[in-house]
Amino acid sequence: MLFKTHIMFSLAVYFLLSYFLLMPVWVLFFILLATAFVDIDIKSSRAGNRWYLRPLQWMTKHRGVLHSLIAGLVLSLSVGMISLWAGFGFFVGYISHLFLDCLTKSGVRLFWPLGWKVKGFVRSGGVVEDIIFVLLLLGNIFVVGKFVLSYLFCMI
Numbered sequence: 001m002l003f004k005t006h007i008m009f010s011l012a013v014y015f016l017l018s019y020f021l022l023m024p025v026w027v028l029f030f031i032l033l034a035t036a037f038v039d040i041d042i043k044s045s046r047a048g049n050r051w052y053l054r055p056l057q058w059m060t061k062h063r064g065v066l067h068s069l070i071a072g073l074v075l076s077l078s079v080g081m082i083s084l085w086a087g088f089g090f091f092v093g094y095i096s097h098l099f100l101d102c103l104t105k106s107g108v109r110l111f112w113p114l115g116w117k118v119k120g121f122v123r124s125g126g127v128v129e130d131i132i133f134v135l136l137l138l139g140n141i142f143v144v145g146k147f148v149l150s151y152l153f154c155m156i
C-alpha cells in the first residue's frame, strides 16, 4: 500500500481507539511514526528514501523481517521502555501498516522467519486502494469535522 493510504488508515485507527481509550493526543505521533517506519526497507518508499538507510536496505528484503509481527513486537517493546503510551502507539501504527499490507496481492511474511505469506487481492496503487484511500479520507474528515463543530457549539 502507498504511504498516503497507510497514514489515512492509521489516523482512522487512532480516532477509533480514542473513542474507547483515554489516551494522550501525542500517541498519534508514535502511531504515524511506526506506520511510516515499516517501509524503510525499500528505497522507493517515502520513509525509505534516505541515503543513510541504504545499508539496512541491502541487508533486508522489502516486506521481509521489518514487515513481521516479531519486529513490530520487539521494536514496540523497545519504544515502550521509554513510555508505555509511546510503545502502545508504535505497536498500533506497526500493526495498522501490517494489516493493510496483508490485503495486497504481494502479501506479507507476517510470521517471519516462517516463509508463509498472508495475502489479499488489492494491488498497491490500484483502483481498490484508491477507493480505500478516499473512504478513509472522507471518514477522517467527518470525524475531525464533527469534533470541530461540537467544540464550536460548546463555545457558544
Ligand SMILES: [Zn+2]
Binding pocket: 001, 038, 039, 067, 097, 101
Ligand atoms: Zn509496507
